[in-house]
Amino acid sequence: MRPDIIVVGGGTVGAAIAYGLAGLKQRVTLLDGSDGDFRAARANFGLVWLQGKGMGLPAYQTLTRASIALWRDFTTELESLSGAGLDYENTGGLFFCVGEDGFDKRLSQLQRLHNQWDGGEPDWEMIDRAALEKLLPKARLGRNVSGASFGRLDGHANPLKLLMALHQGIVLRGGTVRSNAAVSKIERVGSDFRATLDGEQITAPRIVIAAGLGSARLAEQVGLVVPLRPQRGQVLVTERFDPFLPLPASGLRQTAEGTVMIGATQEETGFDVSTTSDAASRLSQKTVDVVPALAGATLVRQWAGLRVMTPDGYPIYAQSQSHPGAFVALCHSGVTLAAFHARDLASAILDGALPTSLTPFHQRRFDVSQAA
């Protein structure tokens, strides 16, 4: 059957949008690439996070807050539909500060961010070492840990189970998920869009491009120029431990299964998903400075993924002016923003117009300096 909407890209972003559209009674076809593609969704760290985000673009903090406000309800619905447990915990999150300098620097960063935002109460507070020790009675802290910022809206979830549940949810809502379905071409045919796959064409009146780093080439075919670059993030994973870290922290969290995830690097190394011993060493050192007992942990995995980065690091949401009905949705916080993508964004795409609250995320913001 001919779909109402084609979503190109089966990562967390595309899947959340498709899941939302299927819930709005749209016949959705999600076209996922292949395992040989760069798959950021499968390398994700799993934070559902607010604190520290949005420097220079307060609308991003507003967007992140809106998504987190939807997250619990979104998870409950998705879990009951798919039967999967997403391990979502939202009892707050930490950013560890090392040294008095580190504490002061974090405080001034968060204050600056809060002053830019101007939208009410801050989501964070600075806590000293004594308060931090009370929060983490089973983790002896390194001697230079001076405290932390505590974000009360922060949390974490299992990003792989989220992705799997979204794919299941699409199918259970009557949609179609196609794997090994990389799109090579998108054309306008009358008032429809025709996507060309390997030996096959699929046509629908609307199309959403959420194909991560593969998006630029496709978006260009519908009149949208989206500047993207890969940014490598490496993550380490330990053996499973009895729970000792009740709250996730930026770069350090204990999963529901007991493994400790340590992350993540930010490297401008192009389309290269190699892992490096240098990164393993730096990530380990940083972690042992905070929780020295982890020096005795056995690492079971190290992986690298490529973030989908725009020039300013913030998302791109846009509808094409030359090809109305074609949308693009790109970001590197697909987990935190999943609830927003499944609810508000899916519904705006169905309405055929993105709300003015998303205007700051149009990719035309990158054109300004070229025009000047």
Next chain:
Amino acid sequence: MFRKLHDPGPQAVTIFIDGRSVSAEAGENLAAVLLRQAEGWSRTTTVTQSPRAPYCMMGVCFECLTEVDGVGSVQACLTTVRDGMRISRQLGRRVLSA
């Protein structure tokens, strides 16, 4: 279940499994030593606490994880015994000790 086919004679070493002294042969694979113990299992799983024994014997299945001289989750099948080595069978998830 399993037994050693020959007497190592002067090549014999002693290792300790949960504090109990066990005879092994110098250069022997630790998983092989674990397999010939009476209990038959060498750890319990981290989620359901079900017993596990060495299985693939070539480093891929991770069933033979064990604590060796204080280092946790070591693959016994990739470990050679040394005289005086101390082995603890891992029960469920390890506790991160400070």
